[in-house]
Amino acid sequence: MSRGDQALDFEGNEWEEFCRQALSRKFGAAWQKIPAKNRGDWGLEGFVRQQGIVVQCYADDSVSNQDRTTKQKAKLTADVPKLQRNTTVLEAVLDMQVDSYVFLVPRFDDKELLPHAKTKSDLARGWGLPWIAPSFAITVNDIDFLKEEWEALRGAMRPVIELAPAAAFAPNAALVETLVRKLDVIPRLAADAGRADTWRQMLVRNYVDGNGILLRLDEISPDYHDRITRIVAGREKHLALRTDASEPLDDLMELTSSLAEAIHRDISAIDDADVQSIAGNIVADWLMRCPLEYAP
Structure with missing residues (x-):
């Protein structure tokens, strides 16, 4: 958006x-x-x-x-x-x-x-x-x-801050293993190993790229970082409602998009591409840490 x-x-x-x-x-x-x-x-x-x-x-x-x-x-x-x-x-x-x-x-x-x-x-x-x-x-x-x-209050006239990513870290093996397990129960991925691997790589990349952006944001604007943390915490409470989504892949894309909208709504000074990276990181993190899980 x-x-x-x-x-x-x-x-x-x-x-x-x-x-x-x-x-x-x-x-x-x-x-x-x-x-x-x-x-x-x-x-x-x-x-x-x-x-x-x-x-x-x-x-x-x-x-x-x-x-x-x-x-x-x-x-x-x-x-x-x-x-x-x-x-x-x-x-x-x-x-x-x-x-x-x-x-x-x-x-x-x-x-x-x-x-x-x-x-x-x-x-x-x-x-x-x-x-x-x-x-x-x-x-x-x-x-x-x-x-x-x-x-x-939330309009488009604010200056956009530059967020060159800080040095990021990749998820550990246990987090990736959890991600793979969750992707394996999604029917559209269970039937197509190549597609499942593409999604795994994309989510891991989202995790790493967004992590670098968030680390940089915390360095130059802790207030913005804290505001994003509050947005994420508010939405994380409701993730269990998504467990029975009929199309988990569509739901993941919608969840990422709506989260990006919420961040832009509150902090319009962050560039669109950086907001997408942050949202991608958060959704990948939700999958790896287990607040978000889809039923088999």
Whole structure:
């Protein structure tokens, strides 16, 4: 993905952090976030003072559009009733009538989410709460809602840093043995020894090349390196969901691409080719260390 493209694949914490920054930029001092650390966030990310707008941000770990839509519906089903349960504190804190509930998701590809949002809007209006306006409606918005803020915060105008690779090290024999074992259970490779060897060589090369880039990045910008480490840690928690992927090779390519997008989204100053090397290293490392494994 080029730095000018929109990025759609966010891990939950990444999306929430971006939304907080973007909404603060979009609405200025009128934006008020609601921290979730102490007894939850009342079902809201925040609100816009005296504009009748409340916001909830949500990103999931889905690997299909159907699963994503199911989880988005479930999120609305779970969160909208919190408005009623927390009505006393919300009425006092918001100090306004709310007519717009903005449900912000990074990706919105299924129009079936719209009637579900309308059903939840009707539900909320039916409570007859004084701070919920008769015109109250839930709108589903994706990253286009924050397009200007995206360009300002993650846009393409930052300088690109030079990352001549540092001296890298190859994976040890035990890691390569683990990689070979995992590739051997993938049907498309088990039936073709030549293709399996090509994938093995490619993944080992990705590991070495990306390792050199990461070592150099840690030398010249530890902050960027730490940000990548946080992105990787957030995604590594969900790798078990990919175990039963029907086409593991396609899944490996998609996983590498989405990881590269996430890194570019957060650090646009790193060149496209270097980001691809970093993503390739991480995916190869996941296979060798065992967070990522496909079922036979």
